[in-house]
Amino acid sequence: MPSQSVLIVDDEPDIRELLDITLSRMGLVTHSAATLQEARTIVGQVNPDLCLTDMQLPDGNGIDLIEYIQQEFPHIPVAMITAHGSVEAAISALKAGAFDFVSKPIELDNLRKLVSSALQMQGDASLAESAMHEGLIGSSPSITTLRQKISKLARSQAPVHIEGESGSGKEVVARLIHNNGPRSHGPFIAVNCGAIPPELMESEFFGYLKGSFTGANQDKQGLFQAAAGGTLFLDEVADLPLAMQVKLLRAIQEKTARPVGSSEEQPTDFRLLSATHKNLAREVEENRFRQDLYYRINVIDVRVPSLRERLEDLPVLAANLLERICERHGGPSIELDRAALDALGKHSFPGNVRELENILERSLALSESDTLSARDLQLSSIPTPAGPPPTSESEVARPASGELRHHDVHGDLEGYLENIEREVISQALEICRWNKTATAKLLGISFRSLRYRQKKLGLEE
Structure with missing residues (x-):
């Protein structure tokens, strides 16, 4: 099997030499270019499996090269080398279609991980297309466009924000992005931000050390650490309190998480996907969501059409x-x-x-x-x-009439109703001595309906 190749584009000879030595030790063939024009020529000649490019080049910049490769050779992933702390440059590169970015001074371990992830994507296109059709059912123009966009986004490491009404399939889209990308072998951690009590958010996201507070009987891994090597999906991200938004921003920027009770930050590597049924830009305008966090999680946005x-x-x-x-x-x-x-x-x-x-x-x-x-x-x-359509899951499920006790209204409505149904069916089965035909007749439902409900409610013998 022929060795995979990488094109290195940088006008600094020392950087080119460092990358050449590092990648050669990984068993890769390297090609080098010092200018934008030279890079374009080599891409056409050798068709590399990956391109690493600096942002600033003598006759242009790395964004120009990313756009050229995206247009002419879309199968080649491109990673950007940016100056330390240049968040704007990194975001611009990701928006232009870069697979990922690495900052100077280059940390070789991070570089090796990036290169390995990029090269893993080659050769799985047919499998990805098949999985995409199974996950997104339909052939309408909006679904076809969404499927194409997901296929492209799966190749990137850019943070993606998914918009759509409740029940439209935002988590399905997030899982497809994860499953068809280079992190598919890593964990997919889905978190409903609106379901975590504010006082527990820090310990849930960052974890904690044994003895850090009353009840902390052992160390607990946080969600950021659990998603290492994979994807962290923050559903209903607009429901995060402002105080937690600050901590989330730092974790994303620094790629570290500090457990509660610890004085040290732990490195973590995850791809961030988020979603909400709310208009996040409006949440920013009304000061309910931080603008700096909005720009970090909304590098690329995807809209899921309603039914x-x-x-x-x-x-x-x-x-x-x-x-x-x-x-x-x-x-x-x-x-x-x-x-x-x-x-x-x-x-x-x-x-x-x-x-x-x-x-x-x-x-x-x-x-x-x-x-x-x-x-x-x-x-x-x-x-x-x-x-307008409901703004939360609870509004979709809210009964049109009837009264429940106060604690039931604020609890799990579906679970409450299932308990009542379970009790009625259990009593009928006891009366009929578990004769299902007689029980169905007593309840006034079909035999098939009784079987279905027994299985659903855990009442099978």
């Missing part, structure tokens, strides 16, 4: 979800009839793909036929808001 914007994908998306639901619960395959598809097409889907899945799962449980009808969907019982 209303891609209704042409509804038939294939619904069929795919139904197949997954049937497989999950071990039942036979079910289809939607034409009237059911028409009814779905007229629904507004404030909860997007997540709502569609919930509708299909509920309908499957209640249906007694091998085909779901419009009546099975019961869409008329789902309130459709006249105003």
Whole structure:
């Protein structure tokens, strides 16, 4: 197997020599260029597997080279060498399409990791394309464009911010970026920032040492450390308190994390992806989100379309979800009839793909036929808001009427209702001495619906 090659572009002979020695010891073939024009010529001649370029060149800059390679040789990853502390240059390089950047003075360990990651990306294009289609169902223009953008972003190490309504599939996009990139063998750590109590955020993100506070009986690894070598996905990042935003900014800039109770910072290496259903730029304008953090996490932004914007994908998306639901619960395959598809097409889907899945799962449980009808969907019982889409998961799930006790309203509504359902079915099974046919008749539901609910609620024998 021929050795992989790297093009080194820098007008300083000492830097070129240092990189040449380091990469040669990694078993790589190196080529060198001192100018932008020379680099363009060599790229066309040798078609390297990776390009390392300085920012400042005698006849131009590294951004020009990145843009040229992106246009003419998009399969070649480019990494930028920037001056120490030059955040603006690094962000400009990432926005132009650079794979990653390394700062001067060059730390050889970091350089080796960067080069290894970049070279890992070669040769997996067909597998990545297949995985992309499995993860993003549909062929609408918006989904096709999104799929292409994800494929390109997966090759980079740039921080990506994902925008989209609740339930539209932001975490799906984040996982695709991770799974199709050079960090796919590392961990994918997903964190819902709105679900962590403010007083626990520092210890959750940074970890802590044994004895650092009451109840700290052993060392605990933080999320930053847990994501080392992989990806950290901050969902609902706009919900982070301002005090935590300051600490997050430092961790991103310095690539270090200091556990609670420690006097030393620990290096960590992760790719940052974030998401929110809110307008982050507006959050900055209204002083709820730090502008400097906004620029660091929003180097590249991706928008996930709502389901209303891609209704042409509804038939294939619904069929795919139904197949997954049937497989999950071990039942036979079910289809939607034409009237059911028409009814779905007229629904507004404030909860997007997540709502569609919930509708299909509920309908499957209640249906007694091998085909779901419009009546099975019961869409008329789902309130459709006249105003803008809900701004949180709780608004999507909020009941239209009825009262719960105070602690139930502020707790887990779905879990509360499941407990009631579990109790009713358990009593019916006891009355019928676990005869499922008799139990289904007593409850007024189909035998298949009873089996589904037993499995879902953990009531199987």
